[in-house]
Amino acid sequence: MQMLYTDFKKTDNQPIHSMKKATLNIENQVYELPVVEGTEKEKGIDISRLRPETGYITLDSGYKSTGSTKSAITFLNGEEGILRYRGYPIEQLAKNSSFLEVAFLLIYGNLPSKEELEKFVSKITRHTLIHEDMKKFYEGYPAKAHPMGVLASMIGALSTFYPESQKSELEPEEVDVTIRRLIAKISTIAAWSYKKSQGFPVMYPQNRLGYCDNFLHMMFAQPTEEYEVNPVISEALNTLLILHADHEQNCSASTVRMAGSSHASLYAAISAGVCALWGPLHGGANQKVIEMLRQIREEGSDVAKMIEKAKDKSSDFRLMGFGHRVYKNFDPRANIIKASTDSVLKELGNNDSLLKIATELEEVALSDDYFIERNLYPNVDFYSGILYRAIGIPTDMFTVMFALGRLPGWIAQWKEMRDNREPISRPRQIYTGENARDYVSIEKR
Numbered sequence: 001m002q003m004l005y006t007d008f009k010k011t012d013n014q015p016i017h018s019m020k021k022a023t024l025n026i027e028n029q030v031y032e033l034p035v036v037e038g039t040e041k042e043k044g045i046d047i048s049r050l051r052p053e054t055g056y057i058t059l060d061s062g063y064k065s066t067g068s069t070k071s072a073i074t075f076l077n078g079e080e081g082i083l084r085y086r087g088y089p090i091e092q093l094a095k096n097s098s099f100l101e102v103a104f105l106l107i108y109g110n111l112p113s114k115e116e117l118e119k120f121v122s123k124i125t126r127h128t129l130i131h132e133d134m135k136k137f138y139e140g141y142p143a144k145a146h147p148m149g150v151l152a153s154m155i156g157a158l159s160t161f162y163p164e165s166q167k168s169e170l171e172p173e174e175v176d177v178t179i180r181r182l183i184a185k186i187s188t189i190a191a192w193s194y195k196k197s198q199g200f201p202v203m204y205p206q207n208r209l210g211y212c213d214n215f216l217h218m219m220f221a222q223p224t225e226e227y228e229v230n231p232v233i234s235e236a237l238n239t240l241l242i243l244h245a246d247h248e249q250n251c252s253a254s255t256v257r258m259a260g261s262s263h264a265s266l267y268a269a270i271s272a273g274v275c276a277l278w279g280p281l282h283g284g285a286n287q288k289v290i291e292m293l294r295q296i297r298e299e300g301s302d303v304a305k306m307i308e309k310a311k312d313k314s315s316d317f318r319l320m321g322f323g324h325r326v327y328k329n330f331d332p333r334a335n336i337i338k339a340s341t342d343s344v345l346k347e348l349g350n351n352d353s354l355l356k357i358a359t360e361l362e363e364v365a366l367s368d369d370y371f372i373e374r375n376l377y378p379n380v381d382f383y384s385g386i387l388y389r390a391i392g393i394p395t396d397m398f399t400v401m402f403a404l405g406r407l408p409g410w411i412a413q414w415k416e417m418r419d420n421r422e423p424i425s426r427p428r429q430i431y432t433g434e435n436a437r438d439y440v441s442i443e444k445r
């Protein structure tokens, strides 16, 4: 028997490589591979020596059974509907914390002390302006430019205003200032893309306002009149941003890690994450959910018809906001958002007919064998669009809101990957193309 590992020792403070092993029989040669075990007893087989020792690779399209890294940031259990940031249950953070406090927790690993939080918030507040030359970029976008396209390009462009951020190795303070600039400026960039799309003058950030109030002020205030932020709306936004802040190795976080592993700047890696999030199967789903609910209402609120369409394999239509790669039970975020939506609509006296359709759609789907057999439940995107509507966010800005919330998680994932000095990501493949053949001149083809 050949052992595909050096003699891993179970160290006290990092129970990663357990003493358990897996055996693999390849062409009558038995190999032993180390088993790794996380702090929540998740187990994996370390295959890092597989190819050099056996010539074989593994194949797992979409990485459904493949771990790309070890991480201490977010734990989720899809079977039990558990989600924790650095060990804190999402339910407690959504109820008790602020978005910037959660950002600090995700990025630096622990809840900040009072003075740490005050310093973090104060420094972020002072980075909310963007270079006046960047304001001119908005003149170049078409009026109906999708704000995710604007966001991705503006964040990438930030790296050109801070060329020192492009160094392959950054000092800790250079990393911290880049982190603060990104968290501060993304809300200004997002709000200004909305103002520009409406032909309105942009509103500058106000240092007297907190993060959520500042964003709402930049989005909805007009220079011609006083604007008071509604505390119910601000609190709902704080909850939404916290719920979206991280979600372990999802498509966009993995994209940020992949892009960052080449030592591209953090701005470039985040811009790549924005692009990955944009897809309708990922963060773009919240916009698609509202479009789907509107379509149901316009076609006479026939929920059963939409359910049948989602089950029909001949169409590539899916029930947007339903299903999840990891959650095979309820998505804890969907439950919190649904509760928050109910209370916010009541407090605002807003009776959104789409909420009634969404609730009916959930009830019918969850009693249908097709959805039950496939463990398809509402995910974070199913109700979030209704809450964004209630606080006045336009539909094509929903995924931008997802990006605003997810930014600290992307940053935390990038920082962990760089702090752990992980190698450049470069997966292998199984080639299925033509075997070697000789060039044929065009006359003979």
Ligand code: SDX
Pocket (backbone or CB within 6 Å): 246, 247, 249, 250, 251, 280, 281, 282, 283, 285, 310, 311, 317, 318, 319, 320, 321, 322, 323, 324, 325, 326, 374, 376, 379, 380, 381
């Ligand atoms: C997010 O990964 C994360 O953590 C993501 C996220 C985060 O916080 O970062 O949680 C945010 O992206 C939430 C997901 C938002 N996307 C949507 O709501 C789009 C609709 N949902 C799906 O397209 C789908 O459920 C995925 C993409 C979310 C998950 O797809 P998987 O894990 O690849 O599952 P699958 O495509 O293999 O589906 C398994 C079966 C298939 O049917 P069969 O081939 O077995 O017959 O379930 C069916 C699918 O057709 N199915 C659906 C469905 N989702 C899956 N059928 C109808 N409607 C759906 N929504």
